[in-house]
Amino acid sequence: xxxxxxxxxxxxxxxxxxxxxxxxxxxxxxxxxxxxxxxxxxxxxxxxxxxxxxxxxxxxxxxxxxxxxxxxxxxxxxxxxxxxxxxxxxxxxxxxxxxxxxxxxxxxxxxxxxxxxxxxxxxxxxxxxxxxxxxxxxxxxxxxxxxxxxxxxxxxxxxxxxxxxxxxxxxxxxxxxxxxxxxxxxxxxxxxxxxxxxxxxxxxxxxxxxxxxxxxxxxxxxxxxxxxxxxxxxxxxxxxxxxxxxxxxxxxxxxxxxxxxxxxxxxxxxxxxxxxxxxxxxxxxxxxxxxxxxxxxxxxxxxxxxxxxxxxxxxxxxxxxxxxxxxxxxxxxxxxxxxxxxxxxxxxxxxxxxxxxxxxxxxxxxxxxxxxxxxxxxxxxxxxxxxxxxxxxxxxxxxxxxxxxxxxxxxx
Amino acid sequence: xxxxxxxxxxxxxxxxxxxxxxxxxxxxxxxxxxxxxxxxxxxxxxxxxxxxxxxxxxxxxxxxxxxxxxxxxxxxxxxxxxxxxxxxxxxxxxxxxxxxxxxxxxxxxxxxxxxxxxxxxxxxxxxxxxxxxxxxxxxxxxxxxxxxxxxxxxxxxxxxxxxxxxxxxxxxxxxxxxxxxxxxxxxxxxxxxxxxxxxxxxxxxxxxxxxxxxxxxxxxxxxxxxxxxxxxxxxxxxxxxxxxxxxxxxxxxxxxxxxxxxxxxxxxxxxxxxxxxxxxxxxxxxxxxxxxxxxxxxxxxxxxxxxxxxxxxxxxxxxxxxxxxxxxxxxxxxxxxxxxxxxxxxxxxxxxxxxxxxxxxxxxxxxxxxxxxxxxxxxxxxxxxxxxxxxxxxxxxxxxxxxxxxxxxxxxxxxxxxxxxxxxxxxxxxxxxxxxxxxxxxxxxxxxxxxxxxxxxxxxxxxxxxxxxxxxxxxxxxxxxxxxxxxxxxxxxxxxxxxxxxxxxxxxxxxxxx
Numbered sequence: 001x002x003x004x005x006x007x008x009x010x011x012x013x014x015x016x017x018x019x020x021x022x023x024x025x026x027x028x029x030x031x032x033x034x035x036x037x038x039x040x041x042x043x044x045x046x047x048x049x050x051x052x053x054x055x056x057x058x059x060x061x062x063x064x065x066x067x068x069x070x071x072x073x074x075x076x077x078x079x080x081x082x083x084x085x086x087x088x089x090x091x092x093x094x095x096x097x098x099x100x101x102x103x104x105x106x107x108x109x110x111x112x113x114x115x116x117x118x119x120x121x122x123x124x125x126x127x128x129x130x131x132x133x134x135x136x137x138x139x140x141x142x143x144x145x146x147x148x149x150x151x152x153x154x155x156x157x158x159x160x161x162x163x164x165x166x167x168x169x170x171x172x173x174x175x176x177x178x179x180x181x182x183x184x185x186x187x188x189x190x191x192x193x194x195x196x197x198x199x200x201x202x203x204x205x206x207x208x209x210x211x212x213x214x215x216x217x218x219x220x221x222x223x224x225x226x227x228x229x230x231x232x233x234x235x236x237x238x239x240x241x242x243x244x245x246x247x248x249x250x251x252x253x254x255x256x257x258x259x260x261x262x263x264x265x266x267x268x269x270x271x272x273x274x275x276x277x278x279x280x281x282x283x284x285x286x287x288x289x290x291x292x293x294x295x296x297x298x299x300x301x302x303x304x305x306x307x308x309x310x311x312x313x314x315x316x317x318x319x320x321x322x323x324x325x326x327x328x329x330x331x332x333x334x335x336x337x338x339x340x341x342x343x344x345x346x347x348x349x350x351x352x353x354x355x356x357x358x359x360x361x362x363x364x365x366x367x368x369x370x371x372x373x374x375x376x377x378x379x380x381x382x383x384x385x386x387x388x389x390x391x392x393x394x395x396x397x398x399x400x401x402x403x404x405x406x407x408x409x410x411x412x
Numbered sequence: 413x414x415x416x417x418x419x420x421x422x423x424x425x426x427x428x429x430x431x432x433x434x435x436x437x438x439x440x441x442x443x444x445x446x447x448x449x450x451x452x453x454x455x456x457x458x459x460x461x462x463x464x465x466x467x468x469x470x471x472x473x474x475x476x477x478x479x480x481x482x483x484x485x486x487x488x489x490x491x492x493x494x495x496x497x498x499x500x501x502x503x504x505x506x507x508x509x510x511x512x513x514x515x516x517x518x519x520x521x522x523x524x525x526x527x528x529x530x531x532x533x534x535x536x537x538x539x540x541x542x543x544x545x546x547x548x549x550x551x552x553x554x555x556x557x558x559x560x561x562x563x564x565x566x567x568x569x570x571x572x573x574x575x576x577x578x579x580x581x582x583x584x585x586x587x588x589x590x591x592x593x594x595x596x597x598x599x600x601x602x603x604x605x606x607x608x609x610x611x612x613x614x615x616x617x618x619x620x621x622x623x624x625x626x627x628x629x630x631x632x633x634x635x636x637x638x639x640x641x642x643x644x645x646x647x648x649x650x651x652x653x654x655x656x657x658x659x660x661x662x663x664x665x666x667x668x669x670x671x672x673x674x675x676x677x678x679x680x681x682x683x684x685x686x687x688x689x690x691x692x693x694x695x696x697x698x699x700x701x702x703x704x705x706x707x708x709x710x711x712x713x714x715x716x717x718x719x720x721x722x723x724x725x726x727x728x729x730x731x732x733x734x735x736x737x738x739x740x741x742x743x744x745x746x747x748x749x750x751x752x753x754x755x756x757x758x759x760x761x762x763x764x765x766x767x768x769x770x771x772x773x774x775x776x777x778x779x780x781x782x783x784x785x786x787x788x789x790x791x792x793x794x795x796x797x798x799x800x801x802x803x804x805x806x807x808x809x810x811x812x813x814x815x816x817x818x819x820x821x822x823x824x825x826x827x828x829x830x831x832x833x834x835x836x837x838x839x840x841x842x843x844x845x846x847x848x849x850x851x852x853x854x855x856x857x858x859x860x861x862x863x864x865x866x867x868x869x870x871x872x873x874x875x876x877x878x879x880x881x882x883x884x885x886x887x888x889x890x891x892x893x894x895x896x897x898x899x900x901x902x903x904x905x906x907x908x909x910x911x912x913x914x915x916x917x918x919x920x921x922x923x924x925x926x
Contacts, residue, residue, distance in 0.1 A: 015830060016830060016831075037830070038802075038830065038831050038832060038895070040802040040803075040896070040898065041801060041802055041832070041895030041896050041898075042831060042893065042895060042896070044896060045893050045896075069830070070830030070831040070832070071831065072831060072891050072892060073893065100890065128663070128664050128855060131664065131667055131855050131856065132663060132667060163891070164891075165887075330663070331663035331666075331667070332663065332666070395875075
């Protein structure tokens, strides 16, 4: 290694981040210089972290300059590792922070009303993503990360998964498409370290899902994970829409199909409008494909963060089409979307009446239940039970109603 | 050094003055008699107008070692403190004591006067550079930090004897009546200057907006004023008052504000009659007003009063009818100034009719909930608003300790500011004791002081994330690590005074690495 080899990583002057400059040496040990906004209080700890990270990466001789803006240890480790990997090939898994939270295996069945996107190269934004009540968080390695930072972002996302408590949120990572040079490396970096679900962008066919499935299966075996990671294909082309059913059925790992409006409108050569007329047919077809495949279906993001009324209208329309959730680009969008997807009290009341009438009819040995003069047939019962399950999941049911639902909800 | 009731070591005496160690939040009960200014007959009582600042200073007879005071309603736009002290320095005066209600970054030129011995002592809030100079040990005597109410107490009780009070007045007449409602340097409320005008040996009004007699309302009364002098400008309007205060855009801070508002709802406070509150002008406090307003509207609740710091969000609530009265201590933006001037339900207060512990006018215990910020809080709920975790003295007390007499005192703060945890095992400096702090609201949970079992009981059934303060501390520290403690010299550079005049903590000179 020559003295002149120098690499950089991180983001200079950004809150919660740091810039690392690493110069390879042939001898002389590790020389560290640290500038930090919290230097008085943390410089010793920063130095210790830096030394341990370099040691575990097998770098014995170097000069390292750290310009820190209050980054946490797992971020410091990620940035040093990124600089080191840019300096030379690193064998082994890298320098992993100890896992802070044990979440248990990914859960297939769960509400996915809101999935909060967070840029995967921004530690400050990712840190608090679990606090805002979104059903899922998406740590994004694709569109929000520039090509030159893909390598650094995936290390940071891995360290974030190991270090940050996302509570009950589903932890999703959006990888880069496997057709790019990044996709496979993304999977290798994040799959073993606490991700629930892989969001696969630009999915166009069953083949795309199967390729991801195969790599994940290999990684699960290699790392003896003992649980199955889930897949969420993102459909954002005309071809993808036409193949939705096959894509949704391509693997048992698939839990939901998601729509991406921005790429879709570009693909069909239309302008994206607030009303979404240009994607109306596509979204309807996606709902059909997902439902036929027996998976959830989730709508695209609403891009105007300031326009809460527009968001509510847009979400109501999505719900009316059959979507079960939306992408979210700002925490302020979460509460309005949840409000739309929460069943109204009168719908809950009606659903309770339906279930009670059916129970009564069954206990009396009658095959036909009615409310007033209206006969309750199977789809009405199915819908009513679905509303009650949702209401219960949202804590909208009183205790006695929960019992009612538990008694009647499961098997029939 | 003797330990006070919190175990903090307090010198028995400093600069020749005996100190009283803190005994407990409500242990002091006053006593003695109020101080009083000298009786003065002014034969030419209608001729108070002086031709220049020099003539005014001559008329006041300022000498070495005297005590001069200022108010801070012009905040970081104030020209008067620098103008007057520059003039006193020019005249070769030395060893002055400054008693400003607060100093701001604009007052950085004072450091030169401190280094030259013009100023040897400061009793008042020091925000920013002057605080930093104090931390470095540049000010020869130990500074004293008090709350707004505490400063009034010290003046009334005779702990501070002001020789000359300089009052910057946005609107004044030649008799000395003045207020802050109008003029190019309008600042709204001017209550912090009242005690100075009542107790100083000499009171000077400096204005850039001289109006014909009488100026009314006379917040400062001509009857207490010796001299009036016009100057070109008393301040920079852009910096006195922000055009508009803004709600925080940070989702984390918004979440804290939302939790704070839901806390108020969930403990049932809004279902009781005569709701009242105080919330400051920081980003979280303003967002709190938004969430609180939403809840009040939904529940059809009207607050009897809100204690200001007024700002446009509070004014909106007043004008919408969500609040019946604003009782204002200072205006933070133009909407606050306008409302004070125009709305008869927007009332101007001073600490003698609001938040001074040694008066019959202390209404803080009537306030149902006070929302405050902090730089640190420890696991015993002691709060620090003066120093940072690295030991620098950078903030005054403001109204903090006065507000802690609210029925519920709530601290809102991010659990982590960058890498820095807000919860420590023991705060760097105690501004207020844990016994008066009831709730901490952070983005990762709410901790209730275990002494307030009543609040914990009222929170049963709430879906707020209630945790112990130890759990919150562990949550923060597991990410951040424990910050190293600053290193100090032996010298005490500032005293933190509790509301009753006892010393709750000291600030020591920082050891600065070469």
